[in-house]
Amino acid sequence: MLYEPELFPGLIYRMVDPKIVLLIFVSGKVVLTGAKKREEIYAAFENIYPVLKEFKKGALMDSDPPPLPQITGPRAQPSVTPSSDLGAPPSQL
Helix, strand or coil: CECCCCCCCCEEEEECCCCEEEEECCCCCEEEECCCCHHHHHHHHHHHHHHHHHCCCCCCCCCCCCCCCCCCCCCCCCCCCCHHHHCCCCCCC
């Protein structure tokens, strides 16, 4: 674990199994990086959630974990049909 707020505002947590790096911010946001498979992201989130829940500031969290996070980035599946597929002209840049 590494936390130096003068250098970077988040905690850097290197998980061993699965081998993933988590960036954990005071806002409650978590970035998971380094996974080779989507299942590794889910496993890492399920592993870290109880720890985050235990140390959450403020109001108590629900006892059930939240739904799994949405996968974003270049490998994510598009959730909407591009406008070019709907017959609409492409937007002007």
